[in-house]
């Protein structure tokens with residue numbers, strides 16, 4: 396694990412550094428970028444306002460094949476072969492062509508950080524940027540290659556940043572009571588949230604119960620408490636955040652953006668972990684090519700930008716469905732969910748869904764830009 400050079404609060408020492416690659420944000424996207432730079436010889440500096448793995452940022456649900464592809468199995472808590480969807484008029488149970496898993500955030504971040512060695516880690520709050528100089532609460536950091544993996548705020552973007560509720564963001568809140576379960580459950584029920592869904596993800600002695608609203612103006616605390624109460628669980632250990640649901644430019648003003656800062660979280664499902672890892676890897680590969688002199692910085696920016704933008708169609712389609720579902724009358728929705736419960740359709744739909752950010756990308760020897768369109772994959776081979 397990285398050396399901690401500082402203490403918290405007033406004990407923070409001044410920080411003034413030049414490095415080759417500066418990665419701001421040490422969660423899924425930032426650590427995935429750093430992992431791709433391991434052994435490149437570049438001086439990599441990673442900064443975050445918290446210790447690595449300190450603040451869980453999600454329910455930590457992910458396709459299991461992604462944990463396997465990145466050798467993150469140590470963090471695995473539970474796996475689920477079915478997705479259970481409750482509506483007021485029906486409960487459906489889809490047998491998935493691949494499994495979902497819940498994982499332990501601290502362990503996952505720790506393993507990713509180990510895989511990314513050597514790099515320097517510093518705790519600092521990033522406040523903004525002027526050109527290649529990033530301002531933190533401990534001083535300024537300079538690098539020719541800078542990554543913003545700071546989440547939805549997109550702190551290092553140029554110009555004024557759009558903030559909620561005007562921004563294209565959803566909001567999510569969950570509680571983490573102790574408890575056991577063996578089903579991954581979703582509620583599409585307007586009595587909890589008019590546009591969005593509730594969830595319960597068991598994670599080895601803990602339940603992650605929450606509600607997400609696609610409308611950022613709708614407050615989710617009361618429905619989260621109500622859902623927990625309906626499941627006879629305590630509303631304790633809250634965790635919530637804004638969740639982007641629109642793809643943004645993955646480069647801007649010479650900066651690389653990965654994960655939520657680039658809107659890489661998938662609309663409709665709000666699944667943003669595997670995409671943060673996926674786009675983080677793509678970004679890291681371009682940075683590695685730049686530090687090894689195989690590409691110029693401008694080429695790396697251009698290629699990563701195009702790679703991310705190449706996924707826009709998938710994001711647009713998911714956003715359309717996200718907007719459509721709240722308009723469908725609940726009885727019709729229940730009928731539709733029942734009607735699609737056929738193995739061939741579920742395999743096809745979830746196969747395509749996984750394909751948007753497929754785990755085979757982790758070991759794909761080719762760089763990012765020619766990846767899409769070249770590979771025709773049978774997703775079941777990965778799930779097997």
Ligand SMILES: Cc1cc2nc3c(=O)[nH]c(=O)nc-3n(C[C@H](O)[C@H](O)[C@H](O)COP(=O)(O)OP(=O)(O)OC[C@H]3O[C@@H](n4cnc5c(N)ncnc54)[C@H](O)[C@@H]3O)c2cc1C
Pocket residue numbers: 419420421422423424425442443444445450452453454455456457519520521522544545546547548550566567568569605634635636637638653654655656660665666667668669671
């Ligand atoms: C309640 C909830 C549940 C969710 N559940 C799931 C789920 O089960 N599965 C899934 O795939 N997705 C889920 N998501 C979405 C997922 O959490 C995000 O898409 C994902 O965390 C994005 O990863 P990231 O690395 O881009 O950003 P983040 O995980 O948000 O990491 C950003 C990092 O930057 C640091 N940081 C932020 N600002 C600063 C600053 N100014 N200075 C220094 N450091 C800073 C933070 O400390 C953090 O470490 C959920 C979201 C919410 C809100």
